[in-house]
Amino acid sequence: MLVLNEDQRMLQDAARGFVQEKSPVASLRKLRDQHVADGFDRALWRDMADMGWAGVLVPEEAGGLGFGYVGAGLICEEMGRTLAASPFLSTAVMAATALSRAGTPAQKDRWLPAIAAGEAIIATAVDEGRKHNPAKTALKAEASGNGFKLSGEKIQVADGHVADAILVAARTAGTPGEKDGISLFLIDPKTRGLSTERVATLDSRGAARLTFDDVQVTGADLVGELDQGLGLIEIVLGAGRAGLAAELTGNAQETFGRTVAYLRERKQFGRTIGAFQALQHRAAHLFCEIEIARSAVLSALQALDRDPADAALSVSLAKAKAADVARLAAQEAIQMHGGIGMTDAIDIGLFAKRMQVAAELYGDADFHADRVALARGF
Amino acid sequence: MDALEAFRRDTRAWLEANCPKEMRSPIRGDGEICWGGRNWTFQSDAQRVWLERMAARGWTVPAWPKAYGGGGLSHEEVKVLKEEMAAIRARSPLESFGIWMLGPALLAFGSEEQKKQYLPPIARGEIRWCQGYSEPNAGSDLASLQTKAEDGGDHFIVTGSKIWTSYADKADMIFCLVRTDPAAPKHLGISFILFDMTWPGVSTKPITLISGKSPFCETFFDGVKVPKANLVGTLNRGWDIAKYLLTHEREMIGGGAGGLLGGRSPGQVAADEIGLDATGRLDDAFLRTDTARAEVDALAFALTMARYKDEAAAGGRGVGDKSSVLKYYGTELNKRRYELMMRLAGHGGLEWEGARSNDGELPRAWLRTKANSIEGGTSEVMLDIVAKRLLDLPSA
Numbered sequence: 001m002l003v004l005n006e007d008q009r010m011l012q013d014a015a016r017g018f019v020q021e022k023s024p025v026a027s028l029r030k031l032r033d034q035h036v037a038d039g040f041d042r043a044l045w046r047d048m049a050d051m052g053w054a055g056v057l058v059p060e061e062a063g064g065l066g067f068g069y070v071g072a073g074l075i076c077e078e079m080g081r082t083l084a085a086s087p088f089l090s091t092a093v094m095a096a097t098a099l100s101r102a103g104t105p106a107q108k109d110r111w112l113p114a115i116a117a118g119e120a121i122i123a124t125a126v127d128e129g130r131k132h133n134p135a136k137t138a139l140k141a142e143a144s145g146n147g148f149k150l151s152g153e154k155i156q157v158a159d160g161h162v163a164d165a166i167l168v169a170a171r172t173a174g175t176p177g178e179k180d181g182i183s184l185f186l187i188d189p190k191t192r193g194l195s196t197e198r199v200a201t202l203d204s205r206g207a208a209r210l211t212f213d214d215v216q217v218t219g220a221d222l223v224g225e226l227d228q229g230l231g232l233i234e235i236v237l238g239a240g241r242a243g244l245a246a247e248l249t250g251n252a253q254e255t256f257g258r259t260v261a262y263l264r265e266r267k268q269f270g271r272t273i274g275a276f277q278a279l280q281h282r283a284a285h286l287f288c289e290i291e292i293a294r295s296a297v298l299s300a301l302q303a304l305d306r307d308p309a310d311a312a313l314s315v316s317l318a319k320a321k322a323a324d325v326a327r328l329a330a331q332e333a334i335q336m337h338g339g340i341g342m343t344d345a346i347d348i349g350l351f352a353k354r355m356q357v358a359a360e361l362y363g364d365a366d367f368h369a370d371r372v373a374l375a376r377g378f
Numbered sequence: 379m380d381a382l383e384a385f386r387r388d389t390r391a392w393l394e395a396n397c398p399k400e401m402r403s404p405i406r407g408d409g410e411i412c413w414g415g416r417n418w419t420f421q422s423d424a425q426r427v428w429l430e431r432m433a434a435r436g437w438t439v440p441a442w443p444k445a446y447g448g449g450g451l452s453h454e455e456v457k458v459l460k461e462e463m464a465a466i467r468a469r470s471p472l473e474s475f476g477i478w479m480l481g482p483a484l485l486a487f488g489s490e491e492q493k494k495q496y497l498p499p500i501a502r503g504e505i506r507w508c509q510g511y512s513e514p515n516a517g518s519d520l521a522s523l524q525t526k527a528e529d530g531g532d533h534f535i536v537t538g539s540k541i542w543t544s545y546a547d548k549a550d551m552i553f554c555l556v557r558t559d560p561a562a563p564k565h566l567g568i569s570f571i572l573f574d575m576t577w578p579g580v581s582t583k584p585i586t587l588i589s590g591k592s593p594f595c596e597t598f599f600d601g602v603k604v605p606k607a608n609l610v611g612t613l614n615r616g617w618d619i620a621k622y623l624l625t626h627e628r629e630m631i632g633g634g635a636g637g638l639l640g641g642r643s644p645g646q647v648a649a650d651e652i653g654l655d656a657t658g659r660l661d662d663a664f665l666r667t668d669t670a671r672a673e674v675d676a677l678a679f680a681l682t683m684a685r686y687k688d689e690a691a692a693g694g695r696g697v698g699d700k701s702s703v704l705k706y707y708g709t710e711l712n713k714r715r716y717e718l719m720m721r722l723a724g725h726g727g728l729e730w731e732g733a734r735s736n737d738g739e740l741p742r743a744w745l746r747t748k749a750n751s752i753e754g755g756t757s758e759v760m761l762d763i764v765a766k767r768l769l770d771l772p773s774a
Contacts, residue, residue: 271774275771275772276774280769284761288707292681292707298685378670
């Protein structure tokens with residue numbers, strides 16, 4: 001059934017109320033104007049953890065809620081509506097997925113309860129080049145002592161500048177482009193040889209550029225199987241992509257809602273501009289597109305709850321559609337607001353900027369449409 | 379095992395035993411659809427047997443009550459039945475405007491006598507219905523229709539004409555919107571009546587379209603006597619029924635996806651006909667990009683239809699005004715689909731006559747889809763409905 005159950009609806013209501021009250025768009029504006037280096041508000045993240053959100057995907061026995069991907073996606077969607085900045089996606093969605101599925105007992109004991117409590121932030125470092133492509137991982141991990149020596153670079157690591165631990169995709173064998181030979185390590189960002197540069201991003205949040213200069217890790221830092229990490233990375237990225245798709249639909253719904261409200265009140269040429277058919281038809285078309293995207297997102301989240309290893313097509317469908325639709329929503333919002341839509345004083349621009357980041361991260365619409373096509377046999 | 383799983387198991391076994399082999403391949407084009415009716419000639423024994431067996435179980439209209447020839451199945455059971463039919467690629471045993479449109483309208487607005495009289499023959503494929511809605515000068519402004527039904531005592535006298543009456547030349551009966559009060563505001567003087575296409579004063583004439591073939595007709599009424607018992611619902615309140623029925627029609631038109639693709643998406647057709655490169659991608663970059671985006675939209679659209687139905691079932695209501703979303707998006711998508719089909723067929727899509735191309739089946743189907751965003755309310759009318767009713771934007 002492509003409908004929310006009672007528990008999920010309650011979570012949605014609670015999430016909506018919480019972000020509207022505690023993290024309206026004005027909060028992001030404040031983070032930006034005050035140049036807060038973290039790129040999010042730690043007190044807010046503690047409050048989110050108190051709501052149980054940090055443990056939404058952590059199993060109950062490790063102190064989490066075990067609420068599943070539909071629940072996590074609903075939270076992402078509500079965060080998308082107010083541009084609430086937090087390490088939710090990196091930590092509660094992606095890192096929790098990685099560790100609960102593939103962590104060693106020691107890694108699980110050390111990190112899962114800390115994630116659920118909101119005490120640990122864990123970033124995932126995959127991208128190295130201009131366009132997302134995990135199979136092209138080149139960061140080298142050479143056998144050394146009882147472990148590996150890592151050298152190379154990672155870019156656009158969301159929350160990498162504030163992380164207590166970082167999941168790093170590295171090449172332990174083969175050459176960039178090959179699917180085999182990639183492994184995932186969980187490392188301490190203070191390890192010698194690893195330098196972290198904070199990058200202020202378009203969406204007023206933060207990410208990191210990581211430079212690895214012979215960073216020594218041990219075999220105990222490996223997450224999942226040696227050389228066979230791409231499957232696990234894809235699952236972790238799948239969770240992140242679905243979360244971003246949910247956030248993008250929240251972003252699109254909010255800019256669309258604001259635009260429709262504006263069409264109802266703004267007068268020009270002696271009438272309410274919402275009465276002009278040229279604008280009505282564009283607004284109605286956009287509404288239809290958002291409806292289509294929402295179905296794809298809910299289906300992807302349900303597919304992840306059934307089996308994350310078998311959700312790739314659903315997730316790519318959702319990310320491709322949501323990214324395209326959020327882009328259209330942002331463009332139409334600016335255009336229909338007219339000149340004022342271009343000003344920093346109203347929030348539309350903030351939504352557009354976050355849209356661009358969320359659309360690009362972990363594969364843009366082209367990347368995911370390509371995957372859908374391949375999965376469908378062409 | 380829960381009840382639904384038991385139902386699935388039984389359904390699978392029954393379909394396996396009862397669906398003839400010949401009925402287990404996708405319908406390719408209009409010629410293979412079973413429409414039923416008084417003058418119907420079955421294309422094969424398999425087609426007849428399949429209809430009889432499904433009708434006996436009430437599964438031609440699985441959601442209708444058993445008392446009226448239906449299967450009395452729940453929303454979930456209907457879904458299971460459809461899934462199990464799809465799994466063996468079973469054809470629909472019967473298609474008809476009676477099932478899609480008149481039946482739901484009678485269930486909602488008809489009297490008990492009317493339900494008993496008309497619904498079971500629809501379910502069994504014995505009576506074929508057509509729709510008398512549009513008129514030559516009304517078009518998308520449906521409520522401005524002029525066909526009049528004057529009071530003749532115990533009957534109406536119907537005079538006027540209808541256009542775009544699909545399959546009127548093959549139908550046994552018509553459900554028809556007529557003006558019963560010319561003085562009332564245009565939505566408030568319309569009634570919904572039923573009558574026989576063989577009655578005196580009824581005549582039809584086919585309309586030729588750019589596709590060269592089409593189901594459309596013009597239908598003329600010259601003083602047709604219709605008993606008042608054939609009025610459905612309240613006199614002069616036929617517009618409520620018309621709207622209800624249009625909702626069903628829009629859902630259906632939006633959901634109808636290209637017959638010529640045989641259940642395949644354009645991307646899969648393209649892969650078969652154009653071929654793949656060494657990386658498994660369609661060997662035509664421009665076509666692949668457009669096809670991939672259409673594929674994304676088609677999959678997401680199918681999920682949206684499913685979501686709306688699930689939401690409607692969960693809320694115990696119909697899809698309502700959201701049917702405009704489905705009609706608009708589904709028909710625009712179907713046009714894109716056939717544009718892609720023509721592009722990938724290339725020269726192969728240019729033949730108009732001759733056995734090899736089945737008399738230009740593809741270009742005719744391509745041209746036929748151009749009507750999708752006109753019939754049942756244009757795309758522009760659908761966007762108007764979304765803007766006004768779902769977004770609450772002001773009227774001009």
